[in-house]
Amino acid sequence: MTSVDTTINRIAKGAAGSTCDSDLSKGPWVFDLRAAQTYGPGASVADSIPASSPRQGQLPQAYQTASPEELEERILRAKAALGDRVVVLGHFYQRDEVIRFADFVGDSFQLARAAKDRPDAEAIVFCGVHFMAETADLLSGSDQSVILPNLAAGCSMADMANIDQVEDCWDQLVEQLGTEPDADGRVPVIPVTYMNSSAALKGFCGRNGGIVCTSSNAATVLEWAFERARRVLFFPDQHLGRNTAKAMGVPLELMPLWNPRKELGGMTEQECVDSRVILWHGFCSVHKRFTTAQIEQARAEYPDVRVIVHPECPMPVVDAADESGSTDYIAKAIAAAEPGSTFAIGTEINLVQRLASQNPQHTIFCLDPVICPCSTMYRIHPGYLAWVLERLVAGEVVNQINVGNDVAEPARLALERMLAAKP
Structure with a gap:
């Protein structure tokens, strides 16, 4: 299988295929x-x-x-x-x-x-x-x-939350929720930032009793946070936060979305008080491209297909897939599968094509048929x-x-x- 770079250059020269932007060949x-x-x-x-x-x-x-x-x-x-x-x-x-x-x-x-x-x-x-x-x-x-x-x-995801916006969000939450621990010693809110964020936001979490998470340990980190706080401010990726918390049993109505352009993030005061996970209005542009229609198409063409997507995908996509997990999880799942397995993968195209090349015993393809790598x-x-x-x-x-x-x-x-x- 040829690389994404080679394929894009061939397409730019008139070969059949599809990309999200012809400028990729430059x-x-x-x-x-x-x-x-x-x-x-x-x-x-x-x-x-x-x-x-x-x-x-x-x-x-x-x-x-x-x-x-x-x-x-x-x-x-x-x-x-x-x-x-x-x-x-x-x-x-x-x-x-x-x-x-x-x-x-x-x-x-x-x-x-x-x-x-x-x-x-x-x-x-x-x-x-x-x-x-x-x-x-x-x-x-x-x-x-x-x-x-x-x-x-x-x-682009990391840039969707900057330190000024997060500091302003925190000030509003503190004003609304206070800082006093409850009878169990849990503070009103604790910050959790995804690894895909600036050093400034990691520093913010360190100063405010918070923590960094990855797609591999997000559930473990949320458990850690819930032991110490009544609710979590999770940024910048709303989808990883929502998918992880939902799998842990947190109801969707207790996961309001914080819009940094609105007062109190667009929440009502009651939504803020009732919340368990406050999600930031951020996302990954690569994983946002995946849809349930793509999964339906994959299942129609390959009835025995195993669909694995990254947890940065929107919730309906994660729900429709067979599994979700980090890039390392995806690679290990493919390596452990019985020869002749078929996989439809929902993550960045370079990794998917590399996995297909490294595992010729399987049929492996990207859910998104358009070659569109991380910009x-x-x-x-x-x-x-x-x-x-x-x-x-x-x-x-x-x-x-x-x-x-x-x-x-x-x-x-x-x-x-x-x-x-x-x-």
Whole structure:
């Protein structure tokens, strides 16, 4: 099976197929130079990008025009020269043309651990998105440099909740609910942020008795939070929060949605008081694309299909699927299946096609027939990887991600609580 990158380029040249945006075939450096108001081509192309989002400077021309073979040679030569001084981490959703050079591949939780477990590397090159690189900086040593090959590789979901909005939300909740613990010692509300959020929001949780969660341990984290609070403020992904809490028995009517553009988030005072989980108005643009109609189509074509979706999908999709779970859960479920199984997967296309290639004994396909990768993850290209590695060889650190100490200390506290919350 060809990679997503190769398929997109073939489509752009007139081959049969479908993508969500023909601009995907262009080099990411084309979009780095624009006064962008979106995240660029891909699933979140329609999302509005904050003016404060990081921008990537111009990639040197030599890397833009280099052939895939030349970039491969340069990357391998630089990695050989650097040896154990550098470790390259690659997220599951990354394009194959980059992931092939990763020393470790995983989801955001696994990569956070990988960063922490490599204290001897002088530099950690993170082929993912901005919040992941921030987390790696928080968990790595002070003598290590964390590098994001393209600073414009952000996350539209993470950007849907910023520190000013969350602080304002918290002030309103405190005014409405107070701060005094009940007879059982539980405080009125505790904050939980998904890993897919900025370091500032992780720091907010650390300062306010809260915690970070991943898609793997979200239920464990909510249990932890309910032991300490009567209700949870969960951000930025409403779908992970709703799907997880619903599976734990929390009624939907006790999970109001907080809209940061409205007073008290658009809730009534009674809804606020009665709530168990207050969900933020955020979502993943990739997982929002999946529908129940796609599941119905998959079942019609393959009656024995096993449908597994990511819990960032909307609730009706998760309910209609056979299972839901993290990217690691999906990969393990496929690996453990009987040969000849058929899977319809609801998550990012690069991972789905990689799983299909790695497991030829199965039939594996993406629920969404349109090739539409994560817009910002797709900003990482072999040209940027070659550039940052060759600058390291020359003794220069570029695109370093550095979280300030005022945020880092409480953020690490929230992350350590997350790491201790094992499913």
